[in-house]
Amino acid sequence: MSWRAHRKAATVISLSITLCALFYWQSNNIHFQTSSCGCGSCPKENEDEGSWFSKRFNASFHPLMSRNSSVLNEKASKWWKGLQPFQGQPDYRVVVEKLFKLIPDKEYYRDGSPDRCRVCSVVGNSGNLKNSHYGPLIDASDFVLRINKGPTKGFEQDVGSKTTHRIIYPESAVDVDNSTHLVLVAFKPLDMEWLINVFTTHRVKHTYTRVKSTLQANTSLIMVINPSFMQYVHEAWLKKNGHQPSTGFLTVVLALHICDQVKVFGFGANKQGAWDHYFERIPPSFKTGGHKGSFEYDMIKELDKRDQIEMYRGW
Structure with missing residues (x-):
């Protein structure tokens, strides 16, 4: 050769x-x-097409409104406007135009990549948080999402002190500090009108009950849950059980969409099997409204069973 x-x-x-x-x-x-994220474990990437989770989770539904995503198709519009259809509701398109003159018109949290590891804690209000000592674990997360009026002061050892997002609707609103995202769940057009008014005219003082006419929050950090996302949660996740999703369950699915790892605290009954809050007593006659709490809780347990979330029960 x-x-x-x-x-x-x-x-x-x-x-x-x-x-x-x-x-x-x-x-x-x-x-x-x-890898879909930079964490040691990225739960969503372990799901095969056609799995229980994949049949429900749809990444195309971005949970937070922008001006572009605020346009509702006919089906979503009919569903959303039928949740609380009492008289005196403002025109949706008009109120959206006013809304984005007050709050940022942004596409939030579309930064998922193999370099990102965003760990989030969703903190509910269950009495099972009492004496849990979860505070440091909750505060160690990048995002801490708290629901409705659940306080931290005086309960730091069990629920932590950090709040990055406070998810509310008008009837459950509380003041937040200047560094916290106020996230509105609007169950009706009037809820968006209320949000505008608490920072402007202060005229909306009543919905189906008395509401705050002023609110302390940083308007540059305010977000609004997209009504289309709410319909998707109701149909794809809850299979239309209940009249509407609760703020708690919406927050869990929100976290699945914007976080790489999700820890869930303060959902379910306490050690004695009673459904109460860690910061107040609830009378036995208390009604949970238009959502089906038992079905939602079963869905959260299933997410935990399938390792899509880590659920901490406090007992």
Whole structure:
């Protein structure tokens, strides 16, 4: 064999070895190459097409409103406006135009990548948080999402002190500090009108009950849950059980959409099997409204069972 032939053969062999080595490296580092997040564990990437979770989770439904995403299709509009259809509701398109003159018109949290590891704690209000000592674990998360009026002062050892997002509706509103995102769940157009009014005219003082006419919050950090997202949660996740999703369950699904790992605290009954709040006593006759709490809780337990969330029961 000539010198040129030997050299050509050596080149071919060397190239083959390089390609084999590269294939082996890629095969053994496939998680690094295709990982959907930068955490050690990225639960959503472990789901196969057609799985229980994949049949419900739809990443195309972004939970937070922008001017562009505020346009509702006919089905979503009919569903949302039918939740609380009493008289005196403002025109949706008009109120949305006013809304985005007050709050930022942004596309939030579309930054998912193999470099991001966002850990979020969703903190409900169950009495099972009493004496749980979960406070430091909750505060260690990047985002801490609290629901309705659940306080932190005086309960820091069990519920933590950090709040990055406070999810409310008008009838459950509380003041928040200047660094917290106030996230409105609007069950009707009047709720958006109320949000505008608490920072402007202060004229909306009553919905189906008396509501705050002023509110302390940083308007540059205010967000609004998209009505289309609410319909998606009701149909895809709850299979239309209950009249509407609760703020608690909406917050859990919100976290699944904007976070890489989700920890859930303060949902379900206390150690004695009673459904109460960690900060107040609830009378036995208390009604939960238009949502089906038992079905929602079963869904949260199923998410925990399938390792999509980590659920902390306090007992």
